[in-house]
Amino acid sequence: MATMKHASQSGLGGKLPGLMKTLAGAVAGATMALSAVVSAAPATSEVNTTGLAVTDDTVTVGILHSVTGTMAISETGSVQAEKLAIEQINAMGGVLGRKIEYIQEDGASDWPTFAEKSRKLLVNDKVASVFGCWTSASRKAVLPVFEQYNGMLYYPTFYEGLEQSPNVIYTGQEATQQILAGIDWVVKEKGAKTFYLLGSDYIWPRTSNKIARKHIDKLGLKVVGEEYYPLGHTQFNSVINKIKLKKPDVIFASVVGGSNVAFYKQLKAAGIDMTDEKPLVLTISVTEDEILGIGGENIEGAYASMKYFQSLPNDNNAAFVKAFKERWGDDIVIGDVTQAAYLGPWLWKAAVEKAGSFDVDKVRAASPGIELTTAPEGYVKIHPNHHLWSKTRIGNAKTDGQYEIVYETDELIEPDPFPEGYQ
């Protein structure tokens, strides 16, 4: 019955005169019923009208991250998470009765290469969706390609917002979700009055600090310093001296990548014990992955504001961490972005099944409202603006390289990529 109803709704209706309509409906219904008997999966012609790489028993997707170059250390976790999710989905029977196969391409930490490879995946390989990118620069580089060839990208990193593409689902947090809750928490729980903003010099830290500054102003508190250092910078002694002079209550840090190692080591060497919380360090950029490089003993006592920590106590996460370690080794740690990358294939699967089709337009239309109750971070839901509703947590870094969760927002925070009053 359900198949009949579906067939008469799909496309053919309306234009055909009555008899033809009934005939067509009956024929379509019969074919569908037949195919249902044969393979239990809907016919390829039904679920793929735009020439994607879908066969009767497989569907091909793309994975596009840097596995070489400076970003490889950060992006490897995302690749592992996406592969794990794909394997788990396949073990459960795949998507619409089709096993997921993936083509992996290397963005090589080079933005034009990302553009080249995304074009290859969409034009040559006709992949049904792509899980990939990490830095904003790489996303900006592939965005026109995805919009031109109507691809679908699941982007895992927490990022600056100010973007809402019909061809991207943002599975990480946009800046306001991460920052506002973090600042509210230090103000309320720790009584912070003065802030020192510090970041790497590119769009994400600058935008994040802009939002942080506006919010601090709104609360009637004070920013006593704001500085940026080039990516890869390793000499933080001068700013640490300035921090010692200004004595802010909070160092709000969005330093990324390898610079973190130098920053936290020098902070410790300069005699600032972060466990004293004078000043308190609140970071939005150091996940468990970065702590591997920094060393737990060098960052002990710092706080991080993000949506996911490996130590998150719930059943979904316990199962996820176990599966991840079984697949990729016991020593591995899982950071915020890795978890967000893991959501990508699952969200896509849910949208495809809701749409009953792999066609990008239909998947897009089906995406808003998709919920995932099995997410390691708890529960997420896709907002019509293509970002996720999610909670924000505050973690306190421990010497073993894990965060102890000290706070969690009560409600899911609505994603707001174009925040009024923060631009």
Place this chain on the structure above:
Amino acid sequence: MSYEGLRSLLPKSDLLGFAVLALLLVVVLPLSLDIFRLNLIGKYLTYAFVALGLVLCWGYGGILSLGQGVFFGLGGYAMAMFLKLEASSPENTAIQSTPGIPDFMDWNQLTELPWFWEPFHSLGFTILAIVLVPSIFAYIIGVAMFKRRVGGVYFAIITQAVAAILTILIIGQQGYTGGVNGITDLRTLKGWDIRTDEAKYVFYFLCVFMLFVCLLIAQFVRKSKLGRLLVAMREMEDRVRFSGYDVSNFKIFVFCLGSAFAAIGGAMFTLQVGFMSPTFVGIVPSIEMVIFCAVGGRLSILGAVYGTLVVNWAKTTFSESFPELWLFAMGALFIAVVMAFPNGLAGLYNKYAAPHIEKLLGKVTGKSNNAKATVGTQGVAHERQ
């Protein structure tokens, strides 16, 4: 130019090389590749402009510049600025706090277009700027270095420093330059969508045409007295100087020419790839471009083109087949090139293939050879005077 002039510019063996390359780029590749692969070839060819400039500067003049990415970048950025302004019409950018300026300026709280962006509303100015800005910049560096007789390793180090400085400048001034992201989301050229397949074909052939223009200019330099002076300077600079030539002026000229080539390549890159980013300005890409030139053979202008194509094709193929291991394959390739044939592909060709081909050519045109031979020896005698 007279027929004789043409003959001396493109002697038979060179003419054959040009013809084969033209056949490959204009007929064989477009017919055998789909538009995606052809567009990639077009992208590789934009680096060939840089490699070509390096053949003149380094192979002939002995000036090793490790900062050619600077000029490639300047050309590319000039083109990108024009295209970005066109893409940032007030209608397209209505959601910004200040409509009508590029999106990254808006994100960085700029409220009006900086003065140096204004002229890039004009296509004519942009085309001039693509060639002139890098040339003038190269001239300033050239005067500062060569007039003081800075050369060799010191010059190479300084060009690296320039590349590093420019990258830091572009990344640091992101409100004015787009920062690390570069200038992205370029859409139309005078209202014509540059993202379509048709546009990609047009840009590919435009790129090939420009490459041949540059190749002919390079061939002209090579065959002229200037070319021989460059070789003389490379081998024994003081002797040229004592012969009464102003060595620095020749060096400045060839450095500017190489920069202009690189800049044209950069502009073609922006058109074909659809954006420009600071990753092409820095030290690493600059050195990569020297490698393209070395693989091709640093004394051969056609070798530069083949070298670039081969290295980049290998890079794409390796990285598609072995996403996690391809860098090792590339490393092995470079080591093999340097160990096995230090003069690059052109060296291999000259050693093994060229004698056979010349024999073949000799057979085909054997009859008229006697007459030509005398002209040829006269030419050589003239060259030696």
